[in-house]
Amino acid sequence: MRINRRPLWLAAACLTVVGLLIPQPVAAQSLIDGYWAPLLHQDAHPYAGGPDPGEFPGLPITDAARTVASNYDENEMMLRELQCRPFPATYGPRALSTLRAWETRDPETQEQIKIETTMAFAAQRRTIWMPASRVTPPPDSAPHTWQGFSVGKWVGNMLWVHTTHLKEGFLQRSQGLPLSDKTVMDERIYRYGDLLVNIMIISDPAYLSQPFVYSKVYYRIPHGSMDPYPCDARNHLPMPDGFVPMRLPFYTAIYNKSFFDHGIPLEAAKGGEQTMFPEYQDYVKTLPPNPPWPQINAEQAKQRAEQDAIRQKSTP
C-alpha cells in the first residue's frame, strides 16, 4: 500500500510554523537553581556573633521596638524551649547559612509553579508560589508561620517575591529587636554570573518607621551539598525550671565592652530612620563623647544588682 507523503510534509511544516509563532513559556534552567553560599564581606558583624546589645544604628526602628529590645535578655536563646526555633524568612537569608534553591514545573505545560529554598542553619524551608497572578492568597485569618506565604513573579530577568502571613519574629535576633505579625517582605532577586543578589525590603507598621532595605550577596557553589540540621536542645546555661530570662522595665543598662570599643555614640546607637542617611554624618559630629567604659560599667553593675534583688524577692 502506497502512502501519500505530501500531506505529512505539509502538516509537519505547518505544525512547526504554528509552534514557533505561539508565545510559549520556555523550559530552561531556573535563575536561582542550585547551592549558594553567603559572602561575608559586609554586615557579617551583626550576623556572625554580633551585633552587641543596644547597637541599632542604621535601623529604621520605632520607640516601641526599642522598648521591646530593652526588655530582652540574650540568655533567652538558651531556653530549651526556644533553642530549636527556626529563623523567620525575614532573618534567615541575612544570616550566614548556605542556601539551596530549586524549582518545580508543571509536567504538562512546563510552566514554573513554585520555587523552593532551604537554608542549612535552623532548617528554614520556604515555598514561593509562581506566578503570583495565578495564586489565590490565603485569607487574613490563615495561620502565620515562620516562613510565611510567598508568591513570586518574573519582571524581566528579576524575581520579585512578596511574603505575608509571617509569625512574629525578629529584625535582629541577638538584640531582641522585634518584627510583628503584620510584617510584609518584598524581595528582588537578580543574578550576575556566579553572584546572586537578594534585596530584601521589610515593612512592619508596628516596629519600623520605614522599610528596612537589605541586600545580600551569595556566590554559586557548583557542586554543593548541605548537611542536615538535627537540632538538639540542651541546657547550655544553668537555669532553674520555669525561669525565663528577661530584663525588668527599669533596667536600661545593656551595653558591653565590645560595643564601647567600636566607638559608636550612644545616641546613634539608638537607631531610627534619621541614622540611615548621609546627613547624619554632620549630626554625629555634634554628639558628645561617650562616658568612659568603667563609669558605664559601674552603673550597669548597680542596676543588675537591683534587678537580681527584685527577682529573688519575687521568686518563691
Place this chain on the structure above:
Amino acid sequence: MTLRPIVGSLALTGALTIVHAGLAAQAAPQAGRQGAPPAAQQPAPPQTGQSAALTDLTGYWVSVVNQDWYFRMITPPKGQYAQVPINAAARQIADQFDPAQYGGAKYQTSGIIDCRVYGAAGLMHMPMRIHITWDSPDVLKIETDWGQQTRLLRFTPGRPTGDLEQAMRRAEVGPTQAAASMQGYSLAMWEQPFRLNANGWQRGFAGRGGGLGQGGIDVSQPGGDLAVLTTNLTPGWLRRNGVPYGARTRVIEHYLTFQDPTGKDWINITTEVVDPEYLTTPFITTADFRKEPDGSKWAPHACKQVVDN
C-alpha cells in the same frame, strides 16, 4: 511522485527560514524599544549608551545606610579591618593610619574623611548623594556631594550592550593608556546576563543555553543592568580607617534598578574589587540608593587631602 518529498522539504525549510528570520529580528537588542524602527532601506544609526539604555539611572539618589553602618557612617577604630580579605602587606599599611590627622580623639566622628576613600573602589559604599546625568550620548556621569567626586562611565561607541564577564575573559577589555586617577577609566555596557524573556529560538537556537526562560514573565520590563569595569586607578582606601587598595586594582560594578512596594525607585550597586596587591580574594559589597525628587538635599562636603610622608 519522487518530487513530492523534495517539494515538502523545500516548504519546511522555507517556513523555518522565514520564522527564524522573524524571531532573530525580534531578538535584536532593544530594537523598537527606544522608538520607531528605522526606515526599511536606511541604515540604522549606531546605537549609543543613552539610546540603548535598559534602565534609567539619571537623577538624584541618596544612599540608605542600613548595612555596615559602623564601617561607613563613622570611621571604624584604627586596626578594625573585619570583613575585608586583606593580606599582611595591606595590614601593615592600614596600621599606619594616624587618627591625629582626622580629629584626634574624636577621629571616628569628626567628619574629617580622607579623599582616598572616595576613590572608585570605595566610593559607592560611602554615605552620600549622587547625581547621574548623560554627559554625552556615550558617557554617563556620576557626581557625588560628599567627597565631591565625578565619575565618567564610557560606553564603546556603536557597542553599548554586551557581556562584561565574557569580555573580560576574552581580554577584550582591561587597562587602557589613560593616565591613572582616583576615579580611573570606566568602561560601561548594558547587559542582560540572563534573558529570561527570550526563548530558545530567540537566543540563537534551542539547547544552546544562556537564556533562562520562565513562564509568567512581565516582558514589558526587559530587565538588565549596567556593568562597569574600572581600571587605571591610583591607590586608595576601601575603608575610612586606611584599608588600602593598590594601583593594579580593577573594579567591577553592576547597577541594577528596582522598585519597592510603594513604587519608589532604587539602585542597587554591587561592587567587586579585585586587587592582586592587597586582597587575597575579590572584595564584594553592595549599596542601595533611593531616588530623590530633586537636588534640594544636595550638600557638597569636601574631603581631606592628605599627603603621606
